[in-house]
Amino acid sequence: MGAIQNKLEGPVSDELTLVRAAKQGDDSAFEELVRRYDRNVFRIAQHITQNREDAEDVVQEAFLKAYGNLQKFQEQSKFYTWLVRIAVNEALMKLRRKKPERTVSLDEDIKTEDDSLPREIADWSPNPEQQYTQAELREILSKTIQGLPPGFRTVFVLRDVEGLSTEETAAALELSVPAVKSRLLRARLQLRERLGRFFQRRENNGDGNRGDGNQ
């Protein structure tokens, strides 16, 4: 079983050229940075807020904040990591405003008990996602990740969906590397277990194979 490949794209040096031009007042360079990262920021924001309008707001606010604070960007990290940090904070603030009864933070619901073995160990069908239409699959994936605490799904989306390294994720979330690894493991195992309800191999391959999961 091979390692999962990350999917981050775009040469870093080119990014720095754009950032420096933008700092000098070149707005077309900044617009190029928006073009380069708007889709990533939107995905991250929607994963955290679970709401499309909020995600749109986060995209705007994050880029505007980056623009306004560009002179403070020290160039010690990648611009993208810095931008992600701003976007995650904006997204968590949205979430806090919506759920004032609960304090939403990256530390929420993070339990530190010893790792326990997953309870569900049934195997999946060979190509489980093909049992569903695209729309059904999106619904399943969206509902499933919504069930994770924000601190877990944020780590998962940065590492596994956006392809940031563990170190970059730690820097973006101001967490330690071991904390990122621990949360990532828990997020992955929880998602795996929840998806199992839909994707498990069934002996009887006839009716009832759609696995609506009775959510």
Next chain:
Amino acid sequence: MKCAEFLHELTNYLDGVIDENTKVELENHLSWCHNCYVVCDTTKKTIEIYRDSQLYELPEDLRGKLRAAIMTKCQQHKKRGPESA
């Protein structure tokens, strides 16, 4: 190697950041422990399904509108001066 130890290393294993000796031990464990094999395999599939899902893609028309709005606000910010960041 026990299952709990395997699980502890699972993330490093899937991310390919593991030393050769530990990798050999893990793969030895996987060769006889069906439960861990299934957990490892389905966790890997979980990651791949999410990564390839194109969940929450930004539609091109909305993307254009957002970018225009961002750049307009940036211009306004520039005119007002840096104190309004």
